[in-house]
Amino acid sequence: MAYDAKPDVKTVQVLRDTANRLRIRSIKATCASGSGQLTSCCSAAEVVSVLFFHTMKYKPTDPEHPDNDRFILSKGLPFVDVATGCLGQGLGAACGMAYTGKYLDKASYRVFCLMGDGESSEGSVWEAFAFASHYNLDNLVAVFDVNRLGQSGPAPLEHGADIYQNCCEAFGWNTYLVDGHDVEALCQAFWQASQVKNKPTAIVAKTFKGRGIPNIEDAENWHGKPVPKERADAIVKLIESQIQTNENLIPKSPVEDSPQISITDIKVTSPPAYKVGDKIATQKTYGLALAKMGRANERVIVLSGDTMNSTFSEIFRKEHPERFIECVTAEQNMVNVALGCATHGRTIAFASAFAAFFTRAFDQLRMGAISQANINLIGSHCGVSTGEDGVCQMALEDLAMFRSIPNCTVFYPSDAISTEHAVYLAANTKGMCFIRTSQPETAVIYTPQENFEIGQAKVVRHSVNDKVTVIGAGVTLHEALAAADHLSQQGISVRVIDPFTIKPLDAATIISSAKATGGRVITVEDHYREGGIGEAVCAAVSREPDIRVHQLAVSGVPQRRKTSELLDMFGISTRHIIAAVTLTLMK
C-alpha cells in the first residue's frame, strides 16, 4: 500500500517544534500550580503533536461536533470526553465510542486513546483489549506511552516494549512498535492503522519520562512534580533553542457523516399493560419495558455482561439485536463501554448485570459521576430474596454503593407498573440512574394510570387510624402489605409507604406520615443495614423531634435457601414486621 499521507520535511519539523512547545507549556503550567504530571506530558509530547496536528480530523472551534475524531487521554491527566484520572479506564470508554462510531453511527470518525505503561497493570485494560478485537474495532487506535517509570518506581516491564507488543498481539490487535519521540515514525504508524480492516491497532511507543529535561529525563522520583523553580528558565531556554519554525499546523476537517439523532423527550405510546394482581418479577418487567423503550427511540442501547438470560435484557436483544452489546463477564469494561457510548449524547445506554456484580465497577461508576455521565445501570437479583441462586450473587450493598455516587438517581420499583415507569424515567433523566430489580414474582399493586415521579413516594395503604408507618421496597413492600392485612384483622391500622426512589428520598411524605402515626416508623429492606433504606430514612427524619425509627435489615453473610426461608431467617418477613409493629406500640 502506498504511504500517501507521508508528511513533508517542513511538516515534520513543525510537528517536532509543536511537541517542544507542548513541553514548554507543561513546564510553565506545572511550575505555576506547584504540581502536575509534567514528566508524563514530556514523554507523550510527540505523540500528542502528531495526533492533534497531523492524524486526527476535527474542528478545533467545535470540540463537541459529532463528526470529530475522538481523543481519550487515559494516562490520568486532564479531562477529555470522559474523566479518566483513575488508571485503566480510558480504553474501555474509547471502545464504547468506537463501537458507537462503527456500528450505530456508521460514521467515519476514529477514536484515539493515549495510555500509560503503568496502567497496563490494571486488568480493565485487558478487558477492553478483548472487547475491541472481538468487535473488530478498526476505527480504534490505542497508544501505549512506554516511558518505563510509574509513580513510585519503574513499571514492572520497564522498557520491555516487545512484551507489550506480544500481549497486544495475543489479544488480537494489529500492533506496531515505534520510537515515540520520532514524529515521522508516528505519522507512518497512525497512517498504517487507518488502512487496517477489522482489527484495532495498538501503537507501542517507547519513550522517556521527562524527555528533553536534563537530569530529569528517565530519572526516578519526578512523577507528578514540576521542575525546580530555579532551573525552570534555563530548561525552557534549552528547549526553545531546539525550535526551528514559527508555524502552526491546521488539523484536517472531519467527514460529516454521523446521523442526526435525538435522545431527549422520549415518549412511549401506550400505558403499561399489567393488571392489578398479576404476578411478575420486576427483573422480568425490566426486560419488557426496555424493549418498549427501544421502540420509542432508536438510540436506546443495552449492554449486558453474559447474564442476558437472567436479567431479561435478552427480551430487548430479540427485538433490537443491532442495539444490544454483549460485554461478557467484564463488568468494569461494560460500564466503561457504556460511558463511551453515551458521550457526545450519541446513545441512551442501559447496562444490565446482577446488582452484586456492579461492585466490580465501583471505581468506574464513581469516575462516571465525576464526568457527569448520562448512563443507566440496572441491577437484578437484589438481596436474600434471590434465594437458591447463590450467596455471592445476592446484592446486599448495592444501595449503599449507588447512594454514595454523587447525583445518582436510585430507583427501587416494587411492581411491574413502577418498574416500567422507572425505566421510562431513567431514559429521560440526565446523569447516572440505577434501577434495583428483584427475582421473586410479586403482585402488581398499581393501576396502569398511576403516575410516578422521581423523589415522590407512594402511600400505598393508609387510614385515619394508622398507628405506625412501615416503609418497604421491592419484596419487603409486599411483606409489609401482608403484615398490614394481618394487623388490620387485630384492629391495628398500619400506613405503608413505597419510596419508589431511594435517592432522592421523599422526606416530606415520610415525615408527614411519621407524624400522623405517632412518630412511629419501621423500615424493612432486603439489603444490609449500612447505607440502605433504613439509614436513609433515619437521616431524613433526623432533625425532627419525636420520630423514632426501627430498622429491619439483613445482617451477616447470607445463605443459599428458599426465598421465603431467607426473608424469615434474616428478619425481614411479614412475621418480623408484625412483631416490630407490636413491639413499637408497646413502648
Added chain:
Amino acid sequence: MAYDAKPDVKTVQVLRDTANRLRIRSIKATCASGSGQLTSCCSAAEVVSVLFFHTMKYKPTDPEHPDNDRFILSKGLPFVDVATGCLGQGLGAACGMAYTGKYLDKASYRVFCLMGDGESSEGSVWEAFAFASHYNLDNLVAVFDVNRLGQSGPAPLEHGADIYQNCCEAFGWNTYLVDGHDVEALCQAFWQASQVKNKPTAIVAKTFKGRGIPNIEDAENWHGKPVPKERADAIVKLIESQIQTNENLIPKSPVEDSPQISITDIKVTSPPAYKVGDKIATQKTYGLALAKMGRANERVIVLSGDTMNSTFSEIFRKEHPERFIECVTAEQNMVNVALGCATHGRTIAFASAFAAFFTRAFDQLRMGAISQANINLIGSHCGVSTGEDGVCQMALEDLAMFRSIPNCTVFYPSDAISTEHAVYLAANTKGMCFIRTSQPETAVIYTPQENFEIGQAKVVRHSVNDKVTVIGAGVTLHEALAAADHLSQQGISVRVIDPFTIKPLDAATIISSAKATGGRVITVEDHYREGGIGEAVCAAVSREPDIRVHQLAVSGVPQRRKTSELLDMFGISTRHIIAAVTLTLMK
C-alpha cells in the same frame, strides 16, 4: 528430563473411573437440590481427578495442614480456601498463596488453581497473570477449563485454546495445551510444570461442558442446571457402565517443611512516641506504626499498589523489604493476593492504597468477607482534605463501602496515637479491618498512655454545661475542637466526640452524650452524606426520642484546591460547625 512420574496403566484407568464417579456425584447432588453447576463439573472431572489423586500432595484427613498443596476452585463453584463464587478472583488468591509459599514460608507446597474459560474475560485474571510471572511463581499452576460455553452463550473465544495459550505466553507463563479429558496428558503436563523453574505454568485444557451426558455435552442452555429428573437414572447407568475398576487412589503425602509460626497475641514493647501537640499526618503515622508492628511479629507483611511513597508504606519496606509486596496499580489483584497470603493463618497482611482506589476492589472485599478473610486494608488520602492532589483520588465513599461489608471493623483515627493503636488493634483482630488515614498534618491530642478499644468512642472535650454534642473524625475532629474553642469564648460549651471506630459505632456514648446536651447532635465528616458517619449516628440514635442530628458532610463532585479552602467550600470547616451549633441552639 525423564518423565519419572508417569502413571501405570491401572492408575490411568482408576483416574478415569474417579472422574466418572465425580460426574455421577454431581448429577445426583444437582438433581437433589434442583440447581448447581453440573455441566461445569463434568468438563473439569478429569482435571480434578488427576489433581486430587495423582498430582497434589496433601493429608486428606487434615485439610488445614500447612504443608498441604493448595487448591483454588475459581470457576465459581463451592468454597475451597477462599470464596470465589465471583469469577476471576481465584487466581489472585492463588498468587498470594504461592508467593507466601515461595518467599515467606520457603516451603515445598504447591498451588493449583482451576479456572473457567469464561472468567478469562475478567481483567483481574490478567492482573494475576502479570503478578505471577513478575514474581517467578514456579510453585503455581493455573488450569484453564476451556469448555467453550458461558452462562448465556458461547465464550467469545469459544474453543480457540491456542488464543488462550498465546495470551498466557505473552504474559510470561510457561504454557501447555492439552486435551482436558485425557488423564495421561494431564498427568504429564502437571509433572512437567513441577520441573519448570522461575515461571508459573498455565495448562490450557480443551474440554466439553457437560462431558459424558448425551445431548447435554457441548450444548447451550445447560449452564447451572441439573439433568431432567426423568433422564437421571439412565444417564447415571450409562456413566457407570464406563467404570472399570473399584479402587481409590491415595494422595501422596506432603513434604513437611513449613515453618512454625504464630500470628496471634502480638505485643508491642513500647508505647507510641508522640507528644501532645506534635503535628503529623495520620497517613504518615500509619507507615511508622506498621514498621513497628513488623518488628513485633515476623509474619506481618505489607502489600502496596505503586503508592508506597504516598501511603508511607515505604517506611515498612525500608525496614522489612523481604515482607513487602509491590502489587503495582492492580488493586483487585492486590486484595486477592492479600486474601491468599492470609489463608491458613500464614500472615498478617496489611494492604495499602489510596482509599478511593479500594472502590476498584469492592467485589473482592465483599467476597473476602464472605470467606471470613483475615486481612487489613489501609486507605489514605481520604476526603476533600486531600486538597490539591486531585479529584479522583479523594475518597468520599469509602466509609459507605467498608461499612457495608459484613463484620468489617472500620477505624478512623484522628491523631498519631490513635492511628498507632488502630494498626495494633487491626493486627490483633480477626476478620477484615479498614483504617482510614488522612493527608493533612494534624496535632496529636492523646497522651501515649491513652488506651483504645474497638467500639469505644472518646469524649475529647466535655463539661457539665455542654449544650451540643459534636461528632467528628480525622480532620473534622480538629475542626470541631477549633469550633469548640471559639464557642467557649462566647460562653457556649460544646461536647466533642471522637468515635475512633465507625463500625462498630459506640452508640451508648453517643446517646448518653446526646441526652446530656439537650438531645442536640451535630456530625461533621469529610465524606459523602450517604453511608457515612452522620447516617451511622442517625441510625444509632433512631429509636431514642428527643435526639436530633444535624449532619455536615460533603456533597457533589469535589474540586482541586487547598485543603482549607475545600473544607470550607464543602461545609465541614470550623466556621460551618460554629454556624450549625448556633442554629441548633436557636431552635
